[in-house]
Amino acid sequence: MKSAFIHLASRHTSLVIKNDGRMPEVMYWGKRLPDETDLAPLGMTLSRPIPGGRIDSDTALSLCPELATGLFTSPGLEGSRNGSCWAPSFMVVDAEITPQSVTFTCRDKIAELSLVIDITLDEESDVCQSRLRLHNDGQTEYQLQRLSQTLPVKAQARELMYFHGRWTHEFQTKRMNLEQGAFTQENRRGRTSHERFPAIVAGQTGFSETHGELYGFHLGWSGSHRIHAEVMSDGRRFVQAGELLMPGEMTIMPGESYETPVLYSCYSPDGLNGMSQRFHRYVRQNIVHFDHQAKPRPVHLNTWEGIYFDHDPDYILQMAETAADLGVERFIIDDGWFRGRNHDRAGLGDWFLDQSKYPQGLQAIVECVKQQGMEFGLWFEPEMVNPDSDLYRSHPDWVLKTEGYEQVTVRNQYVLNLQKPEVFDYLYGCMNSLLSEYDIRYIKWDMNRELVQGTHDQHAANHGHVKAFYRLIDQLRKAHPQLEIETCSGGGGRIDYQVLSRTHRFWASDCNDPIERQSIQKGASYFFPLEVTGAHIGAGHCHTTGRTHSDGFRGMTALFGHMGVELDPVKATEQEKATMKKYISLHKSLRTLLHTGEHFRCDTDHQDTQAWGVISCDKKQAVVMFTQIALAEYALAAPLIIPGLDDGLNYRVTLLENSSGDLYMKQLPLWMEEPTIVNGALLAQAGLMMPAIQPESAILIKLEAV
Template identity: 50%
Template sequence: MTEKSLVSLTGQKTSLLLNIAEGAELLYWGKKLQASPDAQARALSRAVPYGRLDSDVPVTLMPESGRGLFSSPGLEGHAQGKHWSPVFTLKTIEHLDSGIVIYSEDSVAKLLLKTELMLDKESDVIKLCHTLTNNGEARYTVNRLALTLTVPERASECLSFYGRWVHEFQQQRQVIQHGGYQQENRRGRTSHEHFPALVVGTNAFNETCGEVWGVHLAWSGNHRLRVDVKADGRRFIQAEALYYPGEIELAQGESVSTPWLYASYSASGLNSMSQQFHRYVREHILRFSPAEKVRPLHLNTWEGIYFDHRPEYIMQMASEAAKMGVERFIIDDGWFRGRNDDKAALGDWYLDEQKYPHGLEPVIEHVLAQGMTFGLWVEPEMISKNSDLYRQHPDWLLQLADYDQPTGRNQYVLDLSRDEVFEWLLARLDSLLSQYQISYLKWDMNREVVQPGHLGRAAQTRQVERVYQLIDRLRAQHPQVEIESCAAGGGRIDYEILKRTQRVWPSDNNDALERQFIQRGFSYFFPPEIMGAHIGARHSHSTRRVADIHFRGITALFGHMGIELDPVKESEEEKAGFSHYIALHKQYRSLIHSGDLYRLPGDDPAAQVISAIVAKDQRQALVSVAQIAMPTWALSGALRVTGLLAQQRYRVSVIACADNFRQGIVNTQPAWVYEGAELSGEWLEQAGLAMPVLDPESALLLLIEAIN
């Protein structure tokens, strides 16, 4: 290791140090180093234990089995059975203001490796990508191409995410001392089960304490994430897109790139890590259209009418929605030809003239006349066998032709690798957006992918890439149209799809209690303004649970808010509740969609979920306290709020709560509940407020404002 072989990258709070002598080894990734590390880096030279190889073998950004690394390599492949153990040597390095680009080659295998490592100096988020090029005459088959980041030996716990339909973004923890942890997704989209992100950290890390290293693979298809502990104690995180056999073959001059891996380090727990990711997403991922920087409040018709489309009735719904303050009205599934249930018509993207005998224009004109914009649901990647499109083009399915593929949601997937399929879909979507005044598409993808074959070969990776291209082409033609990524709820949510969409739907579950957990898991990597959060009906359609309007309203407040129901059928009392929370969301929308999110630890974490959003200038905050179960004890301790200015005095007041909050199961609530309180930021963070007693499945919303 020499000073010439060292590369240092520094952000606001983070430093990275790489040794590029043999591959690119990440020597240090942690808290910002104030002094130049170059002259001191030799202190990190490792011992070489007896009974092993006679020289030190680094774990690089591209681990190589050919160097004697007996753990998961970064590349597995071959050229007709040869060149299966490549070793790359440095060719050139390009220094950029935000990072480095390293070019390495294996002159025997005729492979060129380009490694891009960037550190955003404002958010402290790093991103990493490999591109492999075959310069040999023989075709090179790539079985795996993975991204690797090393973390220190003190990283001893892993936080990962699991779930299923209507139960996404759940959290679990594992101790990582030997072996490791691995998750795989083979469902053809990001998946409900294994969102492609995880966090490792020091023992018992939490929202406010401990060192954490978080990673997210920006890929909307099959993936693998793993955390490995080597026999010598070194640890690394590895992430990759999963390839089917024979899927990636490179002819001479052809290349394949990994998805981007995004990562961030925090010395002060998960909240800081999340805020760094949120800042990066806001500044570098999101691409809102100029007309829609303020996130308009939605009504989606799905749980209101399902497939029962009557234009006059839908216009009544729009009128009622506008009265409550809705700003965007979206017609969901059921509008197109022959679509009366979920068993037919996908692919026939033409208006059902039996349901809409006068066309869709009168409905849209009515929506626009109410001061709202109009949106429409589509599921372009799918096809039903009971459809005109399938009867005309049965060969357009993504399939292996000699097998009987199982259905999912009574539907199949179109083969986007076929240019004629791609161009047909683009033309249909372009026609819809050109014919009608549509400013928003809810883009759904409701099934998992089985046997993704194109002309007999695996084409899952190509399918995902073509979805990206389809959205890119459509948005180039209609830049003012915004798109929501929905996949039976939270089945396709990642930074790469988010570069092309402006909203995601975390779950088909609008149950406020379940949403507390779903939205909390979601918040680790995504900011509130892109999270669809709807007030559903009093009786949840997904769980049959009953919740009052206040619990539903407060739960939906900390996102991109909407409602999902039939407002015509709702009682005046319920509609008054919707109107109240719609107005409340609009009042604080700019704070919610720009502030720093804190997941606050409480004294009764088994029974409460507490969150705060603090303005950038730290002069205002909203705090949500959700009572998810019976209190563990008769009293619930203190509420402490972080992120405020220590010496600033604040006024604390209750601005939303259940109707019976101040009476019922308590003799009296704490005095501040009735009178408000004036407290310093230091007091709120260290001493806090006596927690009130709350009913199970209820919530409280507090406003904290600076006094002066």
């Protein structure tokens, strides 16, 4: 049997797709094959036998698995025309091929549907981007239930790592073996969610930060999603991802189409670090674009945990001046500046400056901030409205709700229906007016609740809300190209590649507790580079957990991200100010390395320890943080294996910071007493002995090639 094979190749990866006229099927996804490889023998070497007691023909696990072929698994497409055409079978009618991409056009003439499959393998990062588009060729409407992308993984991918969490506890990871059956994760909250970040990793049993073959997947969508991993009864394995549509939400009218979110995926032969570095490279080159030399990522001060709703312009001026003395470069006024907003039960929707709090307007504060060499930023939560607001009293029909039912409040607020033109125009007008009146260079864009029973034009409206949100943010950025935007949703509730393509930073969590931040920031780092991850020094007594931590531990944890401060600098003690100034200065000295280098995580051998770092692209400098989360398991620590160094270089190893008490050990490892020169191979294989430090503390290490 003759078959055509399409070979997409990047720097380190090959993706081989079978194209024999039926639905395309991935035959190989792994290490790059030599350019001269003859793929024709794959038709023989990878031809599947047909087991007894089953369908009499081979069933392909295609890019959109079809029930019509007798593949009794999770199909890629589910829908019907009022009950008919529910199991379509597509044939490829066209394939447009380049060295890095292929676009298949498939049709089912009986069901009167066209399916377009786009796949691109990014040459530099090895990340695969794929999406599907379903077009209704018929004369009647088609009710779509689900359209998901499907990619196979190797038979040895028997372990999954997935993400879970909640408010103030985002990006937690969990592992499970997948030997039989399936794992399905569904998010129905209408936003990306704190609880179920849309990503999964499938790999060899026991894959680690530095070892093992694995595949990483992330769905770039800011709404509800479904991720499914399955091992079929014949042993084939796959991962499937797509938007989760509510009942009746997506009807494709004649001549119209539905397009899936982009699924980002990659193969890594060298563990989670290899996966992360591929995703980070892709994000830097294709999703966000920062010129770190022209403008380093500015250090923030956000007023929220400093003053909450207690806004006094004279006091805020003091905060701005004190922040500048500490080295802050961007000053953001958070919630509480607009009309009627004295607590979280009123005011949302009335996006007009509260004249009782700011009788002279914002101009004096904006000018003061600029004179101090800082940018000015402002908080908004445009999609929300409080029942106690002038907007709601005037337009209760602007709420995203289902008529006849009582809409539940979440955090004392409703969601506005952005799909109504008058609502969209009102919000754009309010925000555009303020952005035009004042020199506001930054918006912290919040969304503090989920979508519940939201209906527009008598249909579920989660999909439409996300699209309207994208349009609003796009229109504002077009009108104000200098504007930078932070995506925040009660912290980490709306973080994904699609929203990041429109913004410049995300707020990883409302929790500034460094213990929690150690796991939150680690989890986020699997898919996001440090320069887009907001990481702040909070108050010594954490507002969300009630725990107290040392200034040093808070400062070091905030170093590894887009750094900021989240407290009242005026009320800080002189010692706290000195500490903040010290760590802000340290961050600035490391900022280029942190925000342009390759991030890595270390495999540590003792419980309740973790370590991560960044190495420059030329391998000549690195910085590593080792953390003791809880009381040490043993009296002595283990050597820390530092990956990613150049075996041919010698490095000067220097202790930069130690937040642990000096009395915890009688004698520290000798390298901590004076700088030591060590070969990169020794550090990567024998390691660097760590001290047994106090719980909830860290040390910071610098490595420089000599």
